[in-house]
Amino acid sequence: MESRRDRFEAHRGEAGYSWLYRASVLNGGTRVLFTILVISLAAGLFAWYARSENDPAPDSLFGLIYAIIGSLLLLFAATLYTLRKRSHRRRVVGGLRASLGWHMCFAIIGLAFLGMHSFGELNPRTGTYALYGMVALVISGLIGRMLDRLMPRLIAGEVHQVLTEEGDDRIETISQKLQAIVVHNTQDIRGFAVSGQTKSAASNSLVPLAQNRPVAWQDQTLHTPWDLAYISLESTPQELSREAGQFRFVPDEKSELLRPGALMPGSQEHISELEEVRQAMQHELFYRYVIRYWRAFHVLLALVTLGLLVWHVVYALQLMIPPLMH
């Protein structure tokens, strides 16, 4: 019975694009365990040192060791993923995802080490600014991962609105329907009654007019050009005015299209549907930009933090080297 159900599930296939989806990757668990283990060990050592020593300070030997380990881990986190991403050697399917996982893992461990290196001294000095930079960097990375989960689902929702069930562009489909309405109304306008005076004028013209051709428009006679080579730059009665309400495609407040019954039933729904699709496309583009610019922001923050770290290292060396020289 179970196997039959499994076969049915396999035949039907996977469905749903849930927010609560969790990838079943075994290595992810290993990395989380490794991170917790290393941070716990470092915290244990830190607690032991803070209790046993009289002067727990960032520039103590213990503090310096933590600073070096933390900085190396952060640099490793930054370079490992970046180089792996750009490298074309020894690539395997899924390898980059593992690198991204280690990137996050080393960044969190590195931040923990540097936090402990400060020994709670958060005076407005170079080290504190560098630490704040690193906190912001790690938080931006974590927010980025959340956005990576959130944004594609929002995009898919918008794309679902923009595409028809068959996968065609809904704007095109709606536009075709609206075009049909416009054509229908144009045909209605061509069916206007012709006055007797204009009829006689039309019968006197040198060029015979087609039966269904409009010969009058708003009580004005439609002139037939005697010379086909002659093209007047003046607007002719046959030309449709852009301001004429019945030819406006998208109505505004002044448009006669807003008059009830001006168009075929359903035109308003099509126009509002068109607006919804347009908005969905704008939202889609916005969400894509959020993904892209948040990544750029994270990289920018990494560069700023690197600068602050270098500033702090130079400052610390200036304080430490002179006493060693004497």
Place this chain on the structure above:
Amino acid sequence: MFKNKSSGHGVRLHKTGPQVIQELHACIGCNECLLACPALGEPLTIDVLNRETLSGPISRPVAQFARSCYQCGACVAPCPVGLHRDAMMMWLKVRLLRAGWGE
């Protein structure tokens, strides 16, 4: 407000079903997009991905890949024939979404 760039590294909008089908038929199966993907967790062949993107039931590995994909666009640049795997993945996601709502 936002401009849609169809080439280079600009942000692209989705593609329609016929466009996706056209791109899937143009895929040469070199696997470069999957190698460059930071979201793919388990091995997956491009043939299976292409087949299930197009139509029919979606298997668990392909669905998991589609759910993990975060539209970073890393798959687009390495494609030797200039296809947009991100747009194909979006098509797959919409299929998953609609299949989920249809239940």
